[in-house]
Amino acid sequence: MSWGPLQPARIDFSDGQAPGAPVFGDVYHPQAGAAGQARQVFLGGNGLPGRWAGRPRFVVLETGFGLGNNFLATWAAWQQDARRCDRLWYLAIEKHPPRPADLARAHAASAWPAQAAELLRQWPPLTPDMHLLDFDGGRVRLLLAFGDIAQVLPELIASVDAFYLDGFAPDRNPAMWDAWRLRQLPRLAAPGATLSTWNTASALRQGLQAAGFTVHTQPGQGGQREMTVGCFAPRFTPPVPPGRQPLAGVRRVAVVGAGLAGAAVAAALAGRGLAVQVVDRQAGPAGETSGNAGGLFHGVVHAQDGTHARWLRAAALHTARLLRPLLASRQVAGAVNGLLRGEQVLAAEAMQQLLATLALPADFLQVVPQGRGACWLYPDGGWVAPAALCAHWLGQPGITGRYGQAVQRLRRSPAGWQLLGNAGQLLAEADAVVLCNAADAQRLAGAGTGAGATWPLQQVRGQTTILPAGLSGAPGLPRPLADGGYVLQLADGRLLCGATSQRDDADPALRPADHLQNLATLARLTGWAPTLDPAPLGGRVGWRLQADDRLPLLGPLPDAGAIVSTVVGTVVGTVVGTVAANIGPRPPDQPRRVARQHGLYIFTALGSRGITQAALGAEVLACWLTGDPVPAPAALVDALDVARFTTRAVRRAARPPVWCGRLP
Numbered sequence: 001m002s003w004g005p006l007q008p009a010r011i012d013f014s015d016g017q018a019p020g021a022p023v024f025g026d027v028y029h030p031q032a033g034a035a036g037q038a039r040q041v042f043l044g045g046n047g048l049p050g051r052w053a054g055r056p057r058f059v060v061l062e063t064g065f066g067l068g069n070n071f072l073a074t075w076a077a078w079q080q081d082a083r084r085c086d087r088l089w090y091l092a093i094e095k096h097p098p099r100p101a102d103l104a105r106a107h108a109a110s111a112w113p114a115q116a117a118e119l120l121r122q123w124p125p126l127t128p129d130m131h132l133l134d135f136d137g138g139r140v141r142l143l144l145a146f147g148d149i150a151q152v153l154p155e156l157i158a159s160v161d162a163f164y165l166d167g168f169a170p171d172r173n174p175a176m177w178d179a180w181r182l183r184q185l186p187r188l189a190a191p192g193a194t195l196s197t198w199n200t201a202s203a204l205r206q207g208l209q210a211a212g213f214t215v216h217t218q219p220g221q222g223g224q225r226e227m228t229v230g231c232f233a234p235r236f237t238p239p240v241p242p243g244r245q246p247l248a249g250v251r252r253v254a255v256v257g258a259g260l261a262g263a264a265v266a267a268a269l270a271g272r273g274l275a276v277q278v279v280d281r282q283a284g285p286a287g288e289t290s291g292n293a294g295g296l297f298h299g300v301v302h303a304q305d306g307t308h309a310r311w312l313r314a315a316a317l318h319t320a321r322l323l324r325p326l327l328a329s330r331q332v333a334g335a336v337n338g339l340l341r342g343e344q345v346l347a348a349e350a351m352q353q354l355l356a357t358l359a360l361p362a363d364f365l366q367v368v369p370q371g372r373g374a375c376w377l378y379p380d381g382g383w384v385a386p387a388a389l390c391a392h393w394l395g396q397p398g399i400t401g402r403y404g405q406a407v408q409r410l411r412r413s414p415a416g417w418q419l420l421g422n423a424g425q426l427l428a429e430a431d432a433v434v435l436c437n438a439a440d441a442q443r444l445a446g447a448g449t450g451a452g453a454t455w456p457l458q459q460v461r462g463q464t465t466i467l468p469a470g471l472s473g474a475p476g477l478p479r480p481l482a483d484g485g486y487v488l489q490l491a492d493g494r495l496l497c498g499a500t501s502q503r504d505d506a507d508p509a510l511r512p513a514d515h516l517q518n519l520a521t522l523a524r525l526t527g528w529a530p531t532l533d534p535a536p537l538g539g540r541v542g543w544r545l546q547a548d549d550r551l552p553l554l555g556p557l558p559d560a561g562a563i564v565s566t567v568v569g570t571v572v573g574t575v576v577g578t579v580a581a582n583i584g585p586r587p588p589d590q591p592r593r594v595a596r597q598h599g600l601y602i603f604t605a606l607g608s609r610g611i612t613q614a615a616l617g618a619e620v621l622a623c624w625l626t627g628d629p630v631p632a633p634a635a636l637v638d639a640l641d642v643a644r645f646t647t648r649a650v651r652r653a654a655r656p657p658v659w660c661g662r663l664p
């Protein structure tokens, strides 16, 4: 379900002391200033900074990010604390995020000028997504969820240590204090979680008590007599669904495959201090499909704003955020300079209408004139050299590579998993394995584990063409063009165009006929049609692995035994009738309820969007594995979850038989 369309905040700055929100008839913080409230009510009310001392991770969840004052205060306190936690996660929900100019104005005289400037520098496009921003080298991570609390709170996957409840006054902003909303807090609360708020309404206190918090009041701040603090002390703790449990005590992880998926996963895990060993059958990183000289990344737009559009938008914005400093430092070739994409169905007016309906901001998407019509401009899109990106990710501290070794099968061991080579030799041993070996992952998941047999995957061959730099009449391309194919200019001036698309085609050779097809795409996109002998042209062949729903396969592998018994149980239940169906355990109707293999994960089937999806997919997987807050809504995680094929099978088996005979 989409959280959009998003309405940015309307902020009234006429009162020099406290900015106001005319829509709510309230101010963002007391007249006495934001700093005092942040320190006393939110940090102090949650026992911070003391409570995070010495911990590897501490998670704060704020309802109502507003202008970010509480975040800046918390981040500054963390920076100043010698006993701070290793990593601070700050999750925040906001229905009306401020536009950059308003955020800048609100912090013109900030109590935390350096932090405010950095927040502003990273402030994301205002799209209805989760945006993960890294500060202090990734030790402080801000996960901004732009949407209404009623929709966002049930979609969070996190274990929260401290809640900051900060809506506007309850009579003007009841949605933020609703008793049903508070019922979500126990699901998210870590053992010993605390909360605080300036709100002392008795209805709120009763709601919090009903949600399992012990609640009391403390002296208030900024003219308020009292404030409310609470501690999570539930009588009953709901179990974490089997598909969402992190892997306790994990230290070593083996990753099979050094393409975009494997390299991104390795970097995400190593960045958390885990020891990562990458094994690949090729002589070095990106030896197969990820080895192209360049490739595109960008979001998509769709009238329904469904799963696919939301996932690719969030993934593209995440990739741009990550790549921008990397490309600027010239460690990896590429550019985040925008991308133009043709529109095959809508006329210019309808495109504008769609933009307005979805309220997508201009820094994510614009309609720009092209010829007699219009095309889309993705300002945060661009191109990158995927092989160089893989090498960069795999060069991070904590990662070792073992190349030229094919993993033939997996074997469980007392320590976790063993990766065995062609002659049965031990290649690696780890607490957990992540399969990122594209089409071969399905075989490997089946060999020794029994999973993967029924994933509906397909391989699509593709060939790119590279034209030498400096050809007479060649257009200069400040940004890539895409429309049923693409063309981009590499850093050395060569043009890369592509790509063909052939199913059931295993030919690894470059084909002149495919080059001609790519040259035709080039002519269509740029109007330049060089007459060239295709035979000597350079290029590359690879295979896109894609699932039938065009989404990656991600997460812990389903337990094969559980799958069989569940499906059989469901069939028997359906046939024998409701009585039989009701005595067995409930078949898992959502991926999160499917039982999993211990320590065996997958990330593959990135289709033709590996660059766009690798980084965010890897983050989601790393968070899932380690128990960090997941930077994607639960519904999206379910949609990506490899166990979706198990629940599909269960649903299919549970469907009543259709009678196909002729009526008399």
Ligand SMILES: Cc1cc2nc3c(=O)[nH]c(=O)nc-3n(C[C@H](O)[C@H](O)[C@H](O)COP(=O)(O)OP(=O)(O)OC[C@H]3O[C@@H](n4cnc5c(N)ncnc54)[C@H](O)[C@@H]3O)c2cc1C
Binding pocket: 256, 257, 258, 259, 260, 261, 262, 279, 280, 281, 282, 285, 286, 287, 288, 289, 290, 291, 292, 294, 295, 296, 297, 405, 406, 407, 408, 436, 437, 438, 440, 441, 444, 461, 462, 463, 464, 498, 499, 500, 540, 541, 542, 543, 544, 545, 604, 605, 606, 607, 608, 609, 610, 611, 612, 613
């Ligand atoms: C022609 C073409 C153009 C494309 N253009 C774009 C584009 O512009 N933008 C974009 O985002 N995407 C593009 N793509 C898609 C993108 O390249 C893929 O999505 C991406 O490369 C997939 O990465 P991967 O890591 O999943 O797979 P791979 O790169 O195939 O990596 C899998 C790795 O696993 C290793 N491996 C396999 N089996 C074993 C085993 N048993 N033991 C050890 N190692 C093993 C392989 O050696 C390989 O290195 C294009 C694809 C093609 C074919």
Ligand SMILES: C[S@@+](CC[C@H](N)C(=O)[O-])C[C@H]1O[C@@H](n2cnc3c(N)ncnc32)[C@H](O)[C@@H]1O
Binding pocket: 009, 027, 028, 029, 062, 063, 064, 065, 066, 067, 068, 069, 070, 071, 093, 094, 095, 096, 097, 147, 148, 149, 150, 166, 167, 168, 173, 175, 176
């Ligand atoms: C008091 S302000 C928060 C101030 C903020 N904590 C700070 O440090 O600057 C309350 C915030 O709640 C947001 N809000 C109001 N209703 C909401 C809803 N239904 N869902 C999510 N956010 C909401 C408002 O837009 C506003 O930014």
